[in-house]
Amino acid sequence: MNREKRIAAFKVCLFAAALVPITALVVAGFTGRLGANPVENITHTTGEWTLRLLLVTLAITPLRHLTGWMWLTRMRRMLGLFAFFYLMLHFATYAVLDASLDLAYVVEDVADRLYITAGFAAFVMLVPLAATSTNAMVRRLGPLRWRRLHRLVYAAAICGALHFLWLVKADLREPLIYTGILAVLLAARFPVIARRLRIRRATASVGATGGEIRERKNPGRSGGERTWRPRDAASGVSN
Numbered sequence: 001m002n003r004e005k006r007i008a009a010f011k012v013c014l015f016a017a018a019l020v021p022i023t024a025l026v027v028a029g030f031t032g033r034l035g036a037n038p039v040e041n042i043t044h045t046t047g048e049w050t051l052r053l054l055l056v057t058l059a060i061t062p063l064r065h066l067t068g069w070m071w072l073t074r075m076r077r078m079l080g081l082f083a084f085f086y087l088m089l090h091f092a093t094y095a096v097l098d099a100s101l102d103l104a105y106v107v108e109d110v111a112d113r114l115y116i117t118a119g120f121a122a123f124v125m126l127v128p129l130a131a132t133s134t135n136a137m138v139r140r141l142g143p144l145r146w147r148r149l150h151r152l153v154y155a156a157a158i159c160g161a162l163h164f165l166w167l168v169k170a171d172l173r174e175p176l177i178y179t180g181i182l183a184v185l186l187a188a189r190f191p192v193i194a195r196r197l198r199i200r201r202a203t204a205s206v207g208a209t210g211g212e213i214r215e216r217k218n219p220g221r222s223g224g225e226r227t228w229r230p231r232d233a234a235s236g237v238s239n
Contacts, residue, residue: 007071014075018082021049022089039097046090047119051160053083055181058157062188077133080153084130091123115166122159125152154189157182 025045028034034041057079064072099105110120129150131137138146161182165175 003071007074011075011078015078018053018079021045021086039093043090043093043098046086046093047164050083050086050090051157051164051178053079053086054153054157054160055178055185057083058153058182058185062185065188081130081133084126087123087126090119115163118159118166119163122156122163125156125159129153129156154186157186 025034025042028041029038057076060072060076060079064070095101095106099109109116111117129152132141132146132149141149161175161179165172165179168175
């Protein structure tokens with residue numbers, strides 16, 4: 001299997017994995033296993049998966065800098081749209097099943113409850129990002145304006161993390177974990193840190209290449225001296 005086929009197969013697997021949460025909810029709904037409060041269960045599940053997928057989407061750039069795997073960028077749009085898909089389900093569950101499509105109630109809730117304000121802000125910011133995710137919209141807006149618009153994802157992710165943090169009143173461990181991961185992913189985008197990640201990856205790549213050359217030139221060493229192996233670059237072992 002060549003490289004393109006492997007990437008395509010990975011993308012299909014990723015697509016299928018992203019459908020697992022909604023499939024589990026549908027099966028639970030038909031089998032009566034949504035618990036004592038089905039609306040709350042659906043709301044929390046879709047909200048958590050929105051945040052998880054948003055974090056995975058934001059992790060792609062730092063991971064690409066660290067590993068040099070440029071093909072990861074091709075997964076970002078799909079993951080971002082799945083995050084928006086779960087956000088739509090999250091908001092629809094609240095608006096339809098919880099608020100009964102009462103617009104006045106929704107407006108009052110958004111204004112009065114801070115965690116709902118943060119969640120609604122995240123929703124509003126992600127709408128234009130989903131709407132402009134196509135190649136046609138990139139051409140229409142121009143790459144520079146498109147990139148500027150899509151920086152809203154950082155603010156949306158922060159609002160999403162705050163929404164979860166302010167929603168939970170007792171055990172804050174889970175929302176704090178998400179908030180910590182988000183802080184790391186945002187910090188990795190600072191120019192100094194991003195540059196260090198690229199330098200580390202380049203150094204490891206050069207070291208591995210050099211090791212392969214030395215190994216070819218010196219297939220064996222006498223005196224029990226250890227032969228350098230390319231994988232040692234990743235583990236920090238050197239001669």
